[in-house]
Amino acid sequence: MSNPELDVVEFLLTTAVYNGDRDLDEDDLPPAYRQVFWTDGRIERPLSATGQTAADATDVDRPWDAVGDLMFTQRDDFSGDIEFTDQELAEEWFLDRADEDRIRANPALAAAYGEEFDVSHEAAREVNRPARADRAWIDSLLEEYFDEEEEEEMLDLVDIRAPEEVEMTMDDLVLTPDQEGEIHKIVKAIEHRDYLAQIGLREIGKLLFVGPPGTGKTSVARALAHDLELPFVEVKLSMITSQYLGETAKNVDKSFEVARRLAPCIFFMDEFDFVAKTRSSDEHAAIKRAVNTLLKSIDDISLIDDDVLLIGATNHPDQLDAAAWRRFDEIVNFPKPDRSMRSDILQVVTRDMEIIDFDPDTLAEITEGLTGSDLRLVLREAVLSALTEERTTLTQQDLEDAVADFEERDNLKNLDMIDGDADALVAGGDISGAGNDESHDHSHDGEAHDHSHD
Ligand SMILES: Nc1ncnc2c1ncn2[C@@H]1O[C@H](COP(=O)(O)OP(=O)(O)O)[C@@H](O)[C@H]1O
Ligand SMILES: [Mg+2]
Structure with a gap:
């Protein structure tokens, strides 16, 4: 028409x-x-x-x-x-x-x-859609800030997405009541920034997401960007070390500058424990400088004055020192999901699938200790193995089998970590792909990183 x-x-x-x-x-x-x-x-x-x-x-x-x-x-x-x-x-x-x-x-x-x-x-x-949601706008802004060479370096350090490019939505995620409460609060704070400024309440808008890998920290931050139609600026802290050292502090500075220009936006710092690690160890002076720049930038930026919502995430809260904790005004806990949450997650992630005799509660019972990310992996295995039989309709049995497979693989993985003897495992049989899991799932790279450090 x-x-x-x-x-x-x-x-x-x-x-x-x-x-x-x-x-x-x-x-x-x-x-x-x-x-x-x-x-x-x-x-x-x-x-x-x-x-x-x-x-x-x-x-x-x-x-x-x-x-x-x-x-x-x-x-x-x-x-x-x-x-x-x-x-x-x-x-x-x-x-x-x-x-x-x-x-x-x-x-x-x-x-x-x-x-x-x-x-x-x-x-x-x-x-x-508001203009700040346009990828074209973000690109034109980056062009103004960075010449071509710089931009390449920057792109290692920060990843900037327009909300239209973020696929995750809150509807895809199962939250604990506590998480829901915190998210609701921050949404309200964003809505009423002017009022908060007026009454002088400025210590708000810096969240720290804390919990084991695969519990949805990155996903929630992204979903917020999507649902609130805010650009999403993600800094990969571990990349600070891989940067050309002399430039690192400058690039950290610039990434905050970019966030300010993109505002209102969400500024997400994954692997925040990296900061603490760097402060305690005897790292290169340039890295320390970069981390200090980062901490100072965090202090200087504000939801109320700059319209930037800051979210840090860490899998290792035990490694954070007081100085790092103090910079956040709300801590949001991401525990491993309990039984009813696992059941809900299973229902959400299978929404578009056909499953005969689907019984999420039973699956939830046999998946104690698994995270949302684990449950997704289980599903993926079930789907792939059904495909090898040319089936696109799954059964409850497929899922239960996939859970059993997952547990077996998980045991092997733990062995690997205890013994550090990967060769013995390879000889042990069918674990092909066990170590590659994370690399397939982009949203999972935080965890892959952890394994390499543990
Ligand atoms: N509570 C949850 N509800 C729905 N999906 C979840 C949940 N927790 C994790 N997932 C899924 O697991 C995957 C990894 O989650 P992610 O956000 O990367 O975890 P984290 O950042 O905590 O390591 C994502 O695909 C996400 O959708
Ligand atoms: Mg993550």
């Missing part, structure tokens, strides 16, 4: 309306339009509608062919600009053909013509 003529006129009209109304900002442009106008983290007026921008924004291959016959359009052959000869006529033509849905998806037009369609400007803004 695409209508190239109408699509292109909508684009032209939007640029005209946007250029003419200074009260409109980036959030008033539909994401597809914005993406063609970002430069250095800004969208500058006037927006120019050319054959190229119109094509990129509307997905109409030859915009001029689509609207050239209309009596109110003209093209400047030299610049490629497409313009209205008579904006009033263009408005009339467009408003005759547009419907309510089209206006609701375009806040700039809702501001100008919403009344006729019973669509308020606010309503349109609300359904339109």
